[in-house]
Amino acid sequence: MQTVESEFFQTLRSKINNWSKSEIGKANRWLKYILLTPDILHLIVKLLADEELPANYKGKLATAISYFMSPLDFIPETYWGAIGYVDDIVLAVYVMNLVMQETGAAFIEKHWEGPQPIIGVIQNILVDADKMVGPDYWSKLQALVK
DSSP states (O other): OOOHHHHHHHHHHHHHHHHHTSHHHHHOTTHHHHTTHHHHHHHHHHHHHOTTSOHHHHHHHHHHHHHHHOSOSSSOHHHHGGGGHHHHHHHHHHHHHHHHHHHOHHHHHTTOOSSSOHHHHHHHHHHHHHHHHOHHHHHHHHHHTO
16 A cells, blocks of 8 residues: 555656656656656655754755645646646755765665665765756755744
8 A cells, every 4th residue: 555655746747757758758858867856855755754854954944845746836736737846856856965974875875765876866966956956046945944
C-alpha cells in the first residue's frame, strides 16, 4: 500500500517527466534541475523531520516546503507548468546549503535519494540561481529565510 507521501512524489515525478518529453520541456535550459524537483522536495521534507537538525534551521526548511506547496509564488506552476518549479528549487537549495554549512555535507547526503551527488547539485544550482530566477527574485528568495 502506498502512503500519501509516496503517491504525491510519484505523481509529481510523473508530471515533470511527461513535461520533460514535450517540446517546451526538451528545450528548457533548466530541464536537468527541474527533473530533480521531486528529489529536492523529498530531501527538504526528510531534513525537516530529522531530530538531529538544529532547531534554527527547521523554520527555514518549513518556509522552503511551504513555498513549494504554495500556488502563489514568484513563478507559479499553475500558470507556467513545470518551469514554475525553478524558484522553488532555488529556494530549497539555498536553504539546504545553509543547513550544510552548519551540519556538514554528510548530514544532507544521508537523506538524498536523487540520481546525482547532492553536493554537486547544490553547487551547480547556486551558481545558476540568479540566471534561473533573475537577480531581483534571487534576492527576494534569499530574504524569505534570513
